[in-house]
Amino acid sequence: MVADCLFCKIFAREIPSREVFRDDDTVAFDDIRPVAPTHVLVIPKEHIASVHDLTPDQLPIVSRLIATANRIADERKIARDGYRLVFNNGPQAGQTVYHLHLHLLGGRGLGWPPG
Ligand code: AMP
Ligand code: ZN
DSSP, X not given: OOTTOHHXXXXXXXXXXXXXXXXXXXXXXXXXXXXXXXXXXXXXXXXXXXXXGOOGGGHHHHHHHHHHHHHHHHHTTXXXXXXXXXXXXXXXXXXXXXXXXXXXXXXXXXXXXXX
């Protein structure tokens, strides 16, 4: 756990969130400023600053994040219409929180290319 990290604190429940799913090494919660009807963030327990910082031995974490997001997409019944999974990496991509998180976006048409 990294002391000044917002998402480490959310994982530890030191900061409240609207939790959607939790297991020993993953938590999913509603984004505080949703940009789509479903906007859930899926994070690992382990503090990894960004997707670019993943080491080869940490790559299985990404599978777990995706598995959780897929499961939530099923629960929200957005899988048939479609949804988007996003890792923002670095400032130009709009990353603001430097603890790995996967955005699950759905429930409306999503533009492409993104802004
Ligand atoms: P990113 O811009 O990819 O780093 O995504 C960070 C996301 O975290 C943004 O969509 C924020 O709205 C969201 N966020 C920031 N603080 C909180 C919080 N306390 N609870 C839930 N989501 C948050
Ligand atoms: Zn962290």
